[in-house]
Amino acid sequence: MSVKNNNSKVTLVGAGPGDKDLITLKGVSAIEQADCILYDALVNPEILEYTKKGTPCIYVGKRFNNHRLSQDEINELLVSKALELGHVVRLKGGDPFVFGRGSEEIDYIESFNIQTEIIPGISSSLAIPAMQGIPLTKRTVNESFWVITGTTSNGNISKDIQLGAQSSATLVILMGLRNFSLIMEEIKRYRHKYTPFAIIQNGSLPNETIVIDTIENYKNTIESIDYSSPGIIVIGDVVAEHPSYLDEEIQRVLNSYM
């Protein structure tokens, strides 16, 4: 590694859920001052336009089974670029500490006595249901919401899905599309069959899609899943607050009589 730059620092910045305007002012200010950017697949590349002219922007990837660099390689690159160039901004989709491995990166960087800062971002888990008009909590409907991974490090669904299904909580499941059927079968064991759910993909972006149905009919929605795009699953009675829910429910009832 080269000689330590006196301004060595790594700032972890949450880039928000996708829409380039959903990053914080503090995040933009860090990007404007950065000497180097490392960014993930879920970061909207338009956000890179805030950089100073000539700032190196390095894509480090990270999508299901398509990692441009391993986590160890990313950690090493963060340290070497901070030592070489000064202030590195590590841009991550949503919030860096929500299923973002942000704390692992901070631990590694700090072990080299490099200064760190964390600028939170708006997590997709909060922003995307809200932008669709689905409240994560509503008085008299539910008392909490759980944000759960749909795929653990060994590929299985989280045991917390079973626990969450036994509560009144709204369940927001990230990284769950590939295990969608397993997840819905688990939920069906505990929630009533008319419980609504939504699958929202490419949230906050121009190509956003949403599919809403009830858990008894979940199999009808499998074909609409695009496995190459990020998506969240929202399960719970609050999904009925979506503006189109009533129309779709009437259609479903009519179809059942045909």
Ligand SMILES: C[S@@+](CC[C@H](N)C(=O)[O-])C[C@H]1O[C@@H](n2cnc3c(N)ncnc32)[C@H](O)[C@@H]1O
């Ligand atoms: C590794 S996690 C990172 C989550 C991120 N740190 C956050 O707070 O939003 C990636 C997952 O977040 C969800 N996700 C992120 N951005 C999304 C978007 N624009 N639309 C739908 N889902 C999204 C998907 O479930 C995706 O598989």
